[in-house]
Amino acid sequence: MHERISDAEHAVMEVLWEESPLTAAQVVERVAPRREWSANTVKTLLGRLLSKNIIAHEAEGRRYLYRPQVAREEYVAGESRKLMDRLFGGRLTPLVAHLAERDALSDQDIAEIEALLKDLKQ
Known part of the structure; x- marks a missing residue:
């Protein structure tokens, strides 16, 4: 199973699930206005998601393209199961x-x- 992602990381994931691959700048364009976050905040979140192997990146020239490693449906299923297990005995x-x-x-x-x-x- 995948490592848990924070609410902030989830906002970045929603953008990548909608469309990918995206550059860091493209993720910033899509996330920052919704959350009033700086580009550095979004880049920090991308770094955390990379370290958790939730996303991957590949070099394209001097920039990286980011893509999800975990399908949205798979993540939602896992989180739903955890919620049911934790609060409702499964x-x-x-x-x-x-x-x-x-x-x-x-x-x-x-x-x-x-x-x-x-x-x-x-």
Whole structure:
């Protein structure tokens, strides 16, 4: 399994999952305005992600191109599993019940869950 990434690192990953490979300058262009971060902050985050082997880079002339090593779906699946394990004993039903009890499920959410369950039964 992959090493955990911070919320700040996740912002950089979202950019790279959207489009890659990107240069550091291109990542800065996409992340910095959303977060009001300096170019140095974004470059530090790229360095951390490299050291965790979450992203890779390859030289192109005098600059590097960065790309994800971990697919977004794989990361989300791992984080979802950790959340369920940590808070709900690894079970999905208590998680859904918790959301329903807190009115966190919209009518559309409920309809989508019903459709998913119907598909799973077939």
